[in-house]
Amino acid sequence: xxxxxxxxxxxxxxxxxxxxxxxxxxxxxxxxxxxxxxxxxxxxxxxxxxxxxxxxxxxxxxxxxxxxxxxxxxxxxxxxxxxxxxxxxxxxxxx
Amino acid sequence: xxxxxxxxxxxxxxxxxxxxxxxxxxxxxxxxxxxxxxxxxxxxxxxxxxxxxxxxxxxxxxxxxxxxxxxxxxxxxxxxxxxxxxxxx
Amino acid sequence: xxxxxxxxxxxxxxxxxxxxxxxxxxxxxxxxxxxxxxxxxxxxxxxxxxxxxxxxxxxxxxxxxxxxxxxxxxxxxxxxxxxxxxxxxxxxxxxxxxxxx
Numbered sequence: 001x002x003x004x005x006x007x008x009x010x011x012x013x014x015x016x017x018x019x020x021x022x023x024x025x026x027x028x029x030x031x032x033x034x035x036x037x038x039x040x041x042x043x044x045x046x047x048x049x050x051x052x053x054x055x056x057x058x059x060x061x062x063x064x065x066x067x068x069x070x071x072x073x074x075x076x077x078x079x080x081x082x083x084x085x086x087x088x089x090x091x092x093x094x095x
Numbered sequence: 096x097x098x099x100x101x102x103x104x105x106x107x108x109x110x111x112x113x114x115x116x117x118x119x120x121x122x123x124x125x126x127x128x129x130x131x132x133x134x135x136x137x138x139x140x141x142x143x144x145x146x147x148x149x150x151x152x153x154x155x156x157x158x159x160x161x162x163x164x165x166x167x168x169x170x171x172x173x174x175x176x177x178x179x180x181x182x183x184x
Numbered sequence: 185x186x187x188x189x190x191x192x193x194x195x196x197x198x199x200x201x202x203x204x205x206x207x208x209x210x211x212x213x214x215x216x217x218x219x220x221x222x223x224x225x226x227x228x229x230x231x232x233x234x235x236x237x238x239x240x241x242x243x244x245x246x247x248x249x250x251x252x253x254x255x256x257x258x259x260x261x262x263x264x265x266x267x268x269x270x271x272x273x274x275x276x277x278x279x280x281x282x283x284x285x
Binding site for chain 3: 097100101103104107108117126127128129130133135137164165166167168169170172173
Binding site: 004068077091 | 245247
C-alpha cells in the first residue's frame with residue numbers, strides 16, 4: 001500500500017504542498033514518507049487578479065512532511081482564470 | 096475505569112459531543128475510535144462557528160453554520176475534547 | 185489498526201475526503217496504508233468554482249496528516265461490526281492480551 005505512488009515513477013505528477021503551492025514535475029524518486037524528487041519541476045503560481053504563471057524550478061527535493069497531495073493530471077484541464085492560490089493546510093487551527 | 100480513553104469506550108453506540116480545532120463541533124453516535132482519537136461518528140451534525148467584524152459598527156457578528164453527514168471519519172489530531180452522553184447539551 | 189482494516193473494506197467505494205484547508209475531494213478509494221494515507225481514483229473537487237486550481241487532478245494520493253474528515257457512504261458500513269471491533273481494539277490492558285491481533 002505504501003507503494004501506491006510507485007506507479008507514478010518517471011511520470012509527470014502534480015504535488016500540492018501543505019502551504020498550498022502546486023508543483024509539477026517528473027517523479028524520479030520517492031520514499032516511504034513521501035519525500036519526493038522531481039525533475040524539471042515547475043510551479044504553477046496562482047495570483048488573485050492575474051492569470052496563472054509557470055515558474056521553472058529545476059531539480060527539486062520536497063520533504064514529505066510538506067506534501068499534501070500527489071496526483072496525475074489532465075494537462076489540458078488547468079484553469080487559466082485569475083484565481084488566488086489554494087489556502088494552506090493549518091495543522092494547528094485555533095480551538 | 097482508570098484511563099481517559101476508558102470513558103470513551105463506554106460511549107460507544109451513544110451520542111457524543113466532540114469539539115474540534117477550527118471552531119468545529121460535532122454531535123453524533125460514536126461507532127469507533129482508536130488511541131489517536133480517530134473516530135467514526137454516525138448521524139453527525141457539524142456546527143462551524145465563524146466571526147466577522149461589521150466594518151461600520153465594529154461589532155463582531157457570530158455565524159454558525161450547521162450541516163448533517165450520515166457517516167463521518169474524524170482524524171484524531173483535530174479533536175480537542177470528547178464529551179460522553181448526558182452532557183451533550 | 186482498526187481504521188486501516190475499516191478503510192480496506194471500503195476500497196472501490198466512493199468517499200469524500202475533506203482536507204484541513206477546506207478542500208473536499210470525492211473519488212473511488214483505491215488504497216489506504218497504516219498512516220491512513222489514501223489514494224483516490226477519478227477525483228472530483230466539490231465546489232470547483234471555489235478551488236479551480238485543482239480541476240486538472242485525476243488520480244490522487246492524499247497524505248493522512250492533511251485530512252480533517254472522510255465522509256463515508258453509511259450503507260457500506262456495518263456499524264455493529266465496527267463497534268465490536270472498537271470495543272476489542274480498546275479493551276482495558278488486563279483483557280487486551282487475549283484479544284491482540
